[in-house]
Amino acid sequence: SAAEKGGYPSFMLKEIAEQPRAVADTLLGRIGPEGTLTLDEIRIPARELREIDKVVIVACGTAFHSGLIAKYAIEHWTRLPCEVELASEFRYRDPILDARSLTVAISQSGETMDTLMALRHAREQGSRVLAICNTNGSTIPRESDAVLYTHAGPEIAVASTKAFLTQLVACYLVALYLAQARGNKDPEGIRSVIRDLAGVPGAIERVLAGMEPVRELARSLADQDTVLFLGRHVGYPVALEGALKLKELAYMHAEGFAAGELKHGPIALVDRGLPVVVVVPSPQGEPLLHGKIVSNIQEIRARGARTVVIAQEGDTEVVPYADHLISVPATPALLQPLVTTVPLQVFACALATARGNEVDQPRNLAKSVTVE
Numbered sequence: 020s021a022a023e024k025g026g027y028p029s030f031m032l033k034e035i036a037e038q039p040r041a042v043a044d045t046l047l048g049r050i051g052p053e054g055t056l057t058l059d060e061i062r063i064p065a066r067e068l069r070e071i072d073k074v075v076i077v078a079c080g081t082a083f084h085s086g087l088i089a090k091y092a093i094e095h096w097t098r099l100p101c102e103v104e105l106a107s108e109f110r111y112r113d114p115i116l117d118a119r120s121l122t123v124a125i126s127q128s129g130e131t132m133d134t135l136m137a138l139r140h141a142r143e144q145g146s147r148v149l150a151i152c153n154t155n156g157s158t159i160p161r162e163s164d165a166v167l168y169t170h171a172g173p174e175i176a177v178a179s180t181k182a183f184l185t186q187l188v189a190c191y192l193v194a195l196y197l198a199q200a201r202g203n204k205d206p207e208g209i210r211s212v213i214r215d216l217a218g219v220p221g222a223i224e225r226v227l228a229g230m231e232p233v234r235e236l237a238r239s240l241a242d243q244d245t246v247l248f249l250g251r252h253v254g255y256p257v258a259l260e261g262a263l264k265l266k267e268l269a270y271m272h273a274e275g276f277a278a279g280e281l282k283h284g285p286i287a288l289v290d291r292g293l294p295v296v297v298v299v300p301s302p303q304g305e306p307l308l309h310g311k312i313v314s315n316i317q318e319i320r321a322r323g324a325r326t327v328v329i330a331q332e333g334d335t336e337v338v339p340y341a342d343h344l345i346s347v348p349a350t351p352a353l354l355q356p357l358v359t360t361v362p363l364q365v366f367a368c369a370l371a372t373a374r375g376n377e378v379d380q381p382r383n384l385a386k387s388v389t390v391e
């Protein structure tokens with residue numbers, strides 16, 4: 020009903036708008052004043068956390084994308100090897116796991132069959148399992164050794180938005196907690212990222228306040244057949260997520276690529292007028308990759324692409340090559356997906372609406388896939 024949607028035309032729009040709050044709630048009570056984390060729920064004693072020698076993340080769909088981003092953070096902050104795998108593939112493999120492995124199962128619903136089976140498969144090999152989940156008491160947390168709940172509140176729209184951002188927050192918390200418990204060569208750096216997390220809800224608020232041009236752009240692209248998404252580093256999974264949202268909601272052909280792969284094939288798709296969304300890393304945080312992606316944007320534009328560039332505020336280098344520029348507030352490089360994902364959600368939602376689609380209940384999809 021209209022009342023349940025809190026005055027928004029759809030649950031999806033309501034849930035997109037709730038993201039600053041969802042992120043703040045997921046951080047609540049977990050960050051101490053000195054930039055230290057308390058995650059009592061993790062329940063694994065510090066001594067055992069120091070013995071972990073490998074992290075394996077299993078998930079499906081959007082939750083899998085949060086895992087892909089987590090890999091960059093976990094490896095960088097903890098120096099632990101981290102693998103991320105689609106639960107539907109992992110469960111049929113012979114993974115190499117033991118009591119020193121930590122398997123992280125990420126699921127909004129906590130009921131996704133493939134993710135549940137993947138976690139059982141990991142447990143059979145002796146791995147510890149930590150669930151990141153949004154649904155209290157659901158099956159995945161019940162079958163895990165520990166659970167870190169995301170506090171997004173109920174997500175009704177089939178397309179995941181606020182659950183995704185809070186999954187990211189939970190992944191960052193796990194990575195930073197492991198770094199804190201195991202020691203990091205730059206403990207002040209770790210504390211500073213923890214403090215930066217506290218500023219993220221405000222940053223998302225600012226992104227949301229500037230979304231009218233994105234909606235306008237989406238409406239102007241309603242007749243397109245294809246949209247491509249490019250990113251590097253943590254922007255690569257963001258590109259995958261942007262493409263998934265567009266497939267689910269707008270029923271358009273959308274694909275995400277690692278920008279470094281362009282020359283290995285995808286650039287052949289670029290033709291006059293093709294919209295290409297590019298997620299640009301922070302010029303200060305990732306100067307090398309920033310330069311590389313600026314050349315990628317030049318390359319596709321020279322071949323006629325219509326470039327939609329998502330870049331950090333004050334990034335003047337990309338301006339000459341952006342047909343449409345979407346600016347997001349500065350964050351530490353690894354946290355950038357928390358702000359760059361938001362315009363992609365709004366874009367997909369507006370494009371779907373412009374094409375006459377029902378955004379809360381896309382055709383052929385169920386909110387949680389409890390069958391194989």
Ligand code: AGP
Pocket residue numbers: 079080081082125126127128129130131134177178179180267386387388
């Ligand atoms: C997201 O927009 C999707 N509808 C879908 O990919 C979803 O993220 C996936 O099915 C996993 O669901 P879960 O988080 O409940 O396990």
